[in-house]
Amino acid sequence: MSAGPYGPNQGFAMPPVPPMPASPPPAPPDAWRAAAVALLNLSGLGLGYALLRRWVLAVACWVATGVLLLVALPADADGVPGAALVGYAVVLLLAALHGGVVGLRTRLSRPARAPLALLLGVLLLAVPAAGALWYQDAHDEAVEQALLDRLDKADHLVAAGGSRSFTAAESDYRTALEVYRDLAEHHSGSRAARRVPDSLRTYYTTVAAAYGHQDYCGAVEPLKYLRTVPDTMPKRQLGSLARWPDDRLASSLYECGAQRLTAGGTDWDARFGDLLDTFPRSEAARRVSPAVDAAVRRAEKSVGGSDPCTAVERLRDLDTRIGGLSKSSGDTDGTLARAAERAGRSGDAGEYACGVHQYRSGDYGAARQTMEQFAADNKNDRNRARAQKFAIAAEVAQTLPKAGENLPTTASGGSISVTVKNDSPHDITVLYTGPVTGSFTLKGCGGCKAYTLADTLMAGFKPCSDSGRHYPQRTISLPAGTTYFVHKPNGGSTATPASDTAKLRPGYIYTECAYTTQTFGSGY
Numbered sequence: 001m002s003a004g005p006y007g008p009n010q011g012f013a014m015p016p017v018p019p020m021p022a023s024p025p026p027a028p029p030d031a032w033r034a035a036a037v038a039l040l041n042l043s044g045l046g047l048g049y050a051l052l053r054r055w056v057l058a059v060a061c062w063v064a065t066g067v068l069l070l071v072a073l074p075a076d077a078d079g080v081p082g083a084a085l086v087g088y089a090v091v092l093l094l095a096a097l098h099g100g101v102v103g104l105r106t107r108l109s110r111p112a113r114a115p116l117a118l119l120l121g122v123l124l125l126a127v128p129a130a131g132a133l134w135y136q137d138a139h140d141e142a143v144e145q146a147l148l149d150r151l152d153k154a155d156h157l158v159a160a161g162g163s164r165s166f167t168a169a170e171s172d173y174r175t176a177l178e179v180y181r182d183l184a185e186h187h188s189g190s191r192a193a194r195r196v197p198d199s200l201r202t203y204y205t206t207v208a209a210a211y212g213h214q215d216y217c218g219a220v221e222p223l224k225y226l227r228t229v230p231d232t233m234p235k236r237q238l239g240s241l242a243r244w245p246d247d248r249l250a251s252s253l254y255e256c257g258a259q260r261l262t263a264g265g266t267d268w269d270a271r272f273g274d275l276l277d278t279f280p281r282s283e284a285a286r287r288v289s290p291a292v293d294a295a296v297r298r299a300e301k302s303v304g305g306s307d308p309c310t311a312v313e314r315l316r317d318l319d320t321r322i323g324g325l326s327k328s329s330g331d332t333d334g335t336l337a338r339a340a341e342r343a344g345r346s347g348d349a350g351e352y353a354c355g356v357h358q359y360r361s362g363d364y365g366a367a368r369q370t371m372e373q374f375a376a377d378n379k380n381d382r383n384r385a386r387a388q389k390f391a392i393a394a395e396v397a398q399t400l401p402k403a404g405e406n407l408p409t410t411a412s413g414g415s416i417s418v419t420v421k422n423d424s425p426h427d428i429t430v431l432y433t434g435p436v437t438g439s440f441t442l443k444g445c446g447g448c449k450a451y452t453l454a455d456t457l458m459a460g461f462k463p464c465s466d467s468g469r470h471y472p473q474r475t476i477s478l479p480a481g482t483t484y485f486v487h488k489p490n491g492g493s494t495a496t497p498a499s500d501t502a503k504l505r506p507g508y509i510y511t512e513c514a515y516t517t518q519t520f521g522s523g524y
Contacts, residue, residue: 061091143190147183147193150179150183151180151195154180154199155202157172157175158176158199158206162206166218166221173207177203177229181232181233184233197239200233200237204245207222207226211248211251214255216251216256219252220249220271220274223249224245227249229242246279250284250285253274253278254271254284254287254291256271257271257275258287261295273329277328280329296342303349303353308356312347312353315343315347316343316347318347319343319344319347322340323336349378349381352374355371355374360407362404364398367394368390368394368395386410389408389438390407390408392408392431393407396431396485396499397433397484400484408437409435411436413479414436414478415477416480416504417477418478418512419511419512420474420513421473421514422444422471422513423471423515424450424515425446427443427444427491429442430474430486430512431488432478432484433483434478434481440474441490442472442473444472445471448471455517471513478504479504480504480505482501483501483504485501486499487514500512
């Protein structure tokens with residue numbers, strides 16, 4: 001080996017190499033890079049963290065976005081819960097701030113140039129913006145569909161109510177109306193709100209269906225209800241419907257009242273009263289007086305028919321109800337008052353025909369009461385005298401029914417003398433009917449006493465036979481024929497009326513004797 005310039009034992013030495021660093025040195029601060037990372041994280045896709053190779057944080061962003069999508073989709077009328085939106089916004093802001101801080105001194109994997117990454121971040125902001133716009137459209141459509149569903153359900157309630165009575169369906173009608181009102185007032189721009197006027201027209205015709213079927217009494221309450229709808233619904237939604245029920249209600253009140261008046265019902269005056277109070281100037285209101293007059297004429301005609309007593313009761317009822325209607329409805333022209341007065345007069349006059357009908361029918365107690373009342377109430381009536389005869393004959397017939405087989409007359413007198421004596425301590429009234437009808441009273445016999453039952457059973461018993469006693473007596477003249485006598489005690493006596501049937505023939509003198517036993521008796 002040849003010697004070199006360093007000598008034979010010297011070697012060649014390399015300069016020392018510095019140790020490698022544990023991680024890349026931080027990049028110089030770059031605001032553009034920080035802004036790019038922040039914007040990329042704001043997109044909700046976690047791309048800022050991906051470019052910085054912070055994969056755990058990127059996955060966290062993806063999870064947050066995925067959770068939001070699960071909550072928000074599919075879009076419905078309720079929208080995304082506010083807490084979810086606030087939470088997601090907080091996550092995005094934190095990701096943007098943290099990403100900006102980290103990106104300030106950390107190089108990007110790609111694109112290496114910060115301005116290009118910043119441009120990408122700006123472009124990707126369109127993703128959440130477009131998603132928000134799409135979701136808003138989807139949410140709005142979901143709201144529209146929900147409102148249309150509410151409208152359809154309300155329409156279904158109305159349609160179903162049409163097959164039931166108004167009373168049974170009223171609550172459903174009110175529920176449907178509340179839906180219509182809410183749509184019209186709080187969702188006026190919706191497609192459902194634009195359909196509300198059509199639904200309301202159907203609503204009115206369905207609620208008032210009874211009117212269309214000419215069930216006027218059944219239509220009254222539904223139409224009254226429809227008149228209250230403008231109190232809750234905006235008038236712009238109702239339009240002409242606001243006054244739609246008025247004429248129909250007026251007609252229904254009249255027709256219902258007229259039907260019940262003709263049929264003899266008891267609440268026709270309430271219907272007419274409602275009509276006159278609510279629609280006093282309506283055409284229907286002008287028809288009330290003629291209808292009432294016609295009812296009075298029909299009842300008057302019925303007095304001469306087969307059931308005059310019912311006709312009289314009808315006239316009295318008309319008198320009361322028409323009079324009440326006249327006072328409550330402001331009968332300015334007095335037509336109702338005159339109709340009531342006429343019904344009252346006709347009822348009084350018809351009472352005589354009723355009494356005759358009762359007598360003919362054998363209802364002598366009612367006939368007596370009716371005729372006595374007629375005679376007391378109609379002192380100047382041409383039938384008063386005969387009514388008094390009917391009252392007497394009916395009282396006799398209550399004890400002797402055969403006495404009622406012939407109608408009493410106003411005839412008086414006859415050729416046969418009949419003397420009636422009173423062998424009783426009681427004052428008595430003698431009633432008789434036959435060819436002649438009448439009555440008179442006899443004072444009680446001062447010295448007379450009641451006979452025992454044993455007395456009346458003894459052979460030869462003959463009352464009114466004491467020649468030394470002055471018996472109160474009266475002699476009347478009667479024609480030949482059968483006369484029915486009843487002797488009844490006056491005052492508070494509880495003795496039973498006695499009776500006798502006398503067949504009177506010319507050439508004889510007849511004596512009737514009244515006496516008292518344990519019951520009130522008569523001897524002939």
